[in-house]
Amino acid sequence: MNIAEQNAEYETTVGKPLLNDPKMSMRGVDVFYGDKQAIFGVDLDIGRNQVIAMIGPSGCGKSTFLRCLNRMNDTIDICRVQGKLMLESQDIYDPSLDVVPLRARVGMVFQKPNPFPKSIYDNVAYGPKVHGLATRRTELDEIVETSLRKAGLWNEVKDRLHGPGTGLSGGQQQRLCIARTIAVSPEVILMDEPCSALDPIATAKVEELIAELSENFTIAIVTHSMQQAARVSHRTAYFHLGKLIEVNETEKVFTNPDHALTEAYITGRFG
Numbered sequence: 001m002n003i004a005e006q007n008a009e010y011e012t013t014v015g016k017p018l019l020n021d022p023k024m025s026m027r028g029v030d031v032f033y034g035d036k037q038a039i040f041g042v043d044l045d046i047g048r049n050q051v052i053a054m055i056g057p058s059g060c061g062k063s064t065f066l067r068c069l070n071r072m073n074d075t076i077d078i079c080r081v082q083g084k085l086m087l088e089s090q091d092i093y094d095p096s097l098d099v100v101p102l103r104a105r106v107g108m109v110f111q112k113p114n115p116f117p118k119s120i121y122d123n124v125a126y127g128p129k130v131h132g133l134a135t136r137r138t139e140l141d142e143i144v145e146t147s148l149r150k151a152g153l154w155n156e157v158k159d160r161l162h163g164p165g166t167g168l169s170g171g172q173q174q175r176l177c178i179a180r181t182i183a184v185s186p187e188v189i190l191m192d193e194p195c196s197a198l199d200p201i202a203t204a205k206v207e208e209l210i211a212e213l214s215e216n217f218t219i220a221i222v223t224h225s226m227q228q229a230a231r232v233s234h235r236t237a238y239f240h241l242g243k244l245i246e247v248n249e250t251e252k253v254f255t256n257p258d259h260a261l262t263e264a265y266i267t268g269r270f271g
């Protein structure tokens with residue numbers, strides 16, 4: 001069966017959760033916190049150089065699912081992940097896999113900007129140093145500048161690179177965290193409500209940035225803002241009570257969803 005036929009036969013999730021030649025591929029993902037199951041049998045592919053938005057009511061499992069994608073759930077003792085999760089040909093849950101390089105390949109930006117208590121320069125230089133991406137100071141300088149430029153922050157901070165990262169505004173701190181993430185040249189960037197602590201102007205800047213970054217990176221973003229999902233993403237995945245209900249092209253999800261639950265959510269009947 002080709003992908004179109006597989007998608008057509010799909011029963012649990014409506015729409016098109018599967019893709020040809022995806023960047024990441026998840027099958028039968030279940031997640032438990034102790035005895036309590038939080039994610040139920042999710043099958044989903046994430047396309048290369050695409051933005052996928054994950055939406056749904058609070059507590060439906062968006063953050064839990066996102067954290068599976070770079071094994072951030074490993075840091076939660078009671079959390080258990082089952083199923084097959086692949087980054088291209090790499091089994092993400094292979095017990096022999098070192099998670100440090102995995103998290104360089106699949107970086108993460110959190111809800112609350114969390115710069116290290118270090119200078120702006122050192123925030124960005126930290127990852128490349130740890131991962132041995134630069135041997136000389138000039139190389140490191142170049143990575144720092146390029147990353148800050150890609151994050152749309154260079155002009156605002158170039159004269160204060162050795163000032164503290166925490167001295168920036170919230171929106172600047174979030175772009176600093178994005179610069180820090182892209183400094184190690186990830187392939188995938190996970191973002192969990194990256195704009196929820198930002199004002200509308202800072203949000204617009206980060207959204208613009210996401211659009212630019214998607215030319216070179218694969219991005220999965222969790223958001224409570226349907227306008228944001230509509231503006232930045234190519235595909236949208238709707239979660240409800242731990243199940244993946246629908247995945248479709250973003251425009252379709254917001255104009256003509258296939259599932260009644262998706263429609264109820266996007267028209268504001270719950271959330």
Ligand SMILES: Nc1ncnc2c1ncn2[C@@H]1O[C@H](COP(=O)(O)OP(=O)(O)OP(=O)(O)O)[C@@H](O)[C@H]1O
Binds near residue numbers: 057058064065076
């Ligand atoms: N560390 C944890 N320990 C126990 N249960 C958890 C933990 N984190 C999440 N859960 C539970 O898993 C379920 C999914 O939570 P999750 O945080 O993934 O939802 P979410 O969709 O991201 O919600 P929100 O939109 O509010 O951020 C919820 O029932 C939540 O209570």
Ligand SMILES: [Mg+2]
Binds near residue numbers: 062063
């Ligand atoms: Mg969440």
